[in-house]
Every structure is written in structure tokens, then in C-alpha cells.
Amino acid sequence: MNPAGAGDRRGPDPDPRTGRPGEAGLASVTDDLRAFLAAVTGRGELRHIPPGTALFGEAVGLDSLTGTLLLREIQRRFGVDVAGEDLNLDSLATLGTLAAFVAQRARPRGSS
Amino acid sequence: MPARGTVPSGDLVDVWWFDTRDVTVGPAGLAVLDQGERDRAAAFLFPADRHRYQVAHLMLRRALAGYTGTPPGRLRLGRERCPHCGAPGKPVLLAGAGTVPSFSLSHSGDMVIIAVAGRPVGVDVERDAARCVCSLAQALHPADAAWVAGLGEPGRHEAIITCWVRAEAVLKCTGQGIGHGLGGFPVRPGQAAARRVNGCTVRQLPAPPGYRAAVALAGTGQPALRVPAGLPRGAKPA
Numbered sequence: 001m002n003p004a005g006a007g008d009r010r011g012p013d014p015d016p017r018t019g020r021p022g023e024a025g026l027a028s029v030t031d032d033l034r035a036f037l038a039a040v041t042g043r044g045e046l047r048h049i050p051p052g053t054a055l056f057g058e059a060v061g062l063d064s065l066t067g068t069l070l071l072r073e074i075q076r077r078f079g080v081d082v083a084g085e086d087l088n089l090d091s092l093a094t095l096g097t098l099a100a101f102v103a104q105r106a107r108p109r110g111s112s
Numbered sequence: 113m114p115a116r117g118t119v120p121s122g123d124l125v126d127v128w129w130f131d132t133r134d135v136t137v138g139p140a141g142l143a144v145l146d147q148g149e150r151d152r153a154a155a156f157l158f159p160a161d162r163h164r165y166q167v168a169h170l171m172l173r174r175a176l177a178g179y180t181g182t183p184p185g186r187l188r189l190g191r192e193r194c195p196h197c198g199a200p201g202k203p204v205l206l207a208g209a210g211t212v213p214s215f216s217l218s219h220s221g222d223m224v225i226i227a228v229a230g231r232p233v234g235v236d237v238e239r240d241a242a243r244c245v246c247s248l249a250q251a252l253h254p255a256d257a258a259w260v261a262g263l264g265e266p267g268r269h270e271a272i273i274t275c276w277v278r279a280e281a282v283l284k285c286t287g288q289g290i291g292h293g294l295g296g297f298p299v300r301p302g303q304a305a306a307r308r309v310n311g312c313t314v315r316q317l318p319a320p321p322g323y324r325a326a327v328a329l330a331g332t333g334q335p336a337l338r339v340p341a342g343l344p345r346g347a348k349p350a
Contacts, residue, residue, distance in 0.1 A: 040243070072248065
């Protein structure tokens with residue numbers, strides 16, 4: 001079972017000074033989320049959306065099913081339960097807010 | 113405007129399909145959308161999404177006009193509050209003269225489906241999964257999740273999408289937001305054609321190849337599909 005088919009990465013590289021995901025980590029998470037989005041929706045054009053793009057509603061057109069698939073994929077790849085940890089789901093506003101949320105909480109490489 | 117049709121009574125439900133690729137939307141069509149619909153359409157990033165939204169809402173207005181006699185551009189749509197949390201939810205036709213039909217709209221891929229009934233109705237369509245959707249099983253009711261887990265692929269994927277459209281149709285019928293979860297009740301198909309759940313009766317709909325769809329009607333009567341009178345151009349009955 002490999003819904004997104006975007007490689008088998010465990011999470012972003014942590015910042016060597018803080019042990020937390022740094023800028024490179026955020027960029028890499030953002031790219032991974034673009035790949036997940038393209039995979040769960042079957043729409044390759046989503047590989048190129050800017051970070052400010054709204055996820056639900058008009059811009060990307062995620063619906064309940066594809067949105068759930070996306071969150072399951074994030075949980076599987078990064079160990080982050082977005083729906084469980086962000087009760088207001090504010091992180092789902094845009095690609096950028098979701099990437100920041102995931103990058104901040106993702107398991108460091110090798111911990112899983 | 114299509115010919116005037118009567119609002120379905122009893123357990124009757126009118127169901128239409130549209131393939132958004134078959135419908136063109138011109139300036140006259142766009143003019144019937146209200147400001148909120150135009151603002152939403154303008155916000156779409158991709159033209160294909162905008163087109164699907166415009167087709168869905170134009171066709172919905174044309175269909176409802178056929179029941180109410182009110183021109184499509186003069187119908188007023190609002191939102192009911194979610195019975196669970198009070199947030200604005202299910203779109204409804206605001207009261208006008210005569211019997212106000214209940215409706216439900218869903219789209220996926222290139223398909224738009226509209227259901228109209230005399231009491232609360234919910235409809236959902238999803239395109240068959242192009243990829244593995246096994247992770248969705250966790251969102252289903254435990255009994256449904258156990259049922260799909262016992263199936264082999266690719267039948268399991270079809271079963272998951274089948275449960276999904278049935279659960280979502282029920283939630284769209286009751287007006288409870290999908291954000292509260294759709295695993296609170298079992299919906300898997302059984303021996304009977306229709307299943308009573310959550311105050312609704314849900315049944316599978318015939319769907320175009322590559323899609324799955326279900327309809328839920330408030331109450332215990334099995335939804336009976338009626339061929340609608342005066343289909344808008346481009347529409348196909350379920």
C-alpha cells in the first residue's frame with residue numbers, strides 16, 4: 001500500500017543546531033505535500049502550487065475523501081496526526097501552514 | 113428553464129447526472145449565479161475546477177427552477193446549521209411560494225449529481241480510486257472497516273469507496289458536518305437494497321463507469337428513483 005507513491009522518506013532533515021526541522025526541512029516537507037496532493041487527487045498540476053494556496057474550497061479543491069487520504073498519508077510518512085493534534089485544523093488553511101505544522105512535529109529521521 | 117416538474121412526494125427521489133465536459137457555460141448562464149457563487153468561482157486556481165463549479169451550480173439552479181417556477185437567477189440559496197455544532201452547513205433553498213424541494217449536490221471528477229426530494233435528501237459521488245485507499249478504512253465505522261479488511265484488492269478499494277459515498281450521503285441528508293467524522297454508524301451494503309441508519313435510509317445509485325454514488329433519504333422509506341420530468345439540457349437520469 002503506497003497511496004502517494006512519492007518515495008519512501010521518513011521525514012525532513014532536522015536542523016543540525018537545534019535538532020528541529022530547519023528551512024531545508026520545511027522546503028522538503030512542502031515538496032512532499034505537493035507530491036501527496038498530486039497523488040491523492042490524481043492531478044499532476046498540484047505539484048507546482050505555491051505555499052499560499054488554500055487547500056480546501058476553491059483553489060485545490062480537496063474534498064472530504066481526498067483530504068482524509070492526504071492526512072492519512074501525512075500520518076504514515078511523518079508520524080504526524082494533523083487532525084488529532086490541531087483541533088481547530090487551522091493548519092489546513094494553506095499548503096504553507098500545513099507544511100509548517102508537519103515540519104515542526106515530524107519525527108526526526110531515524111526515530112521511527 | 114425545464115418544464116415544470118412536481119416536487120417528488122413520499123419516498124420518491126429525482127436524480128440527475130451531468131458530465132461537466134458536455135456542458136458549456138455562457139454569459140447567460142453565469143448571470144444566474146449569485147454574488148457568492150461568482151466570488152467562489154473566481155477563486156478557483158484551475159479553469160477545470162471553475163468550470164465544474166459553474167456547471168454544478170447553474171444546473172442546480174435550472175433544476176430547482178423547474179420545480180418552483182422561480183427563474184434560476186432569482187432562487188435564494190442559504191445554509192442550514194449543522195445539528196451537531198451549529199456551524200453553517202447544508203445548502204438549502206430558502207422558502208418561497210409552494211412546496212420547497214430538498215436537494216443535494218455532489219461532484220467528483222467530471223461528474224455532477226443532483227438529487228431532489230420532498231424531504232431531506234443527501235447524495236454523494238466519488239470517482240473510483242486511482243490508487244490505494246485502504247487508509248480510508250480507519251475513518252469508517254469499525255464494523256464496516258472489519259468488513260472491508262476481509263476483502264481482497266481491488267474489491268476492497270471499491271468497497272471502501274462504496275461505504276464512503278453511503279456514509280457521506282447520510283451525513284449530507286442529516287446536515288451534520290463531515291468534519292465530525294463519518295464512522296459513527298455502519299453503512300456497508302447488506303442483504304436489503306437499502307439500509308436504515310442514523311434516521312435515514314441509504315441506497316446505492318447506478319453510476320457512470322468509474323464512479324460510485326449513493327443517496328440517503330430522511331425516514332425509513334426506501335428511496336425510489338423517479339425519472340425526472342423536464343431534464344435540463346445535458347442531464348441524464350440515474
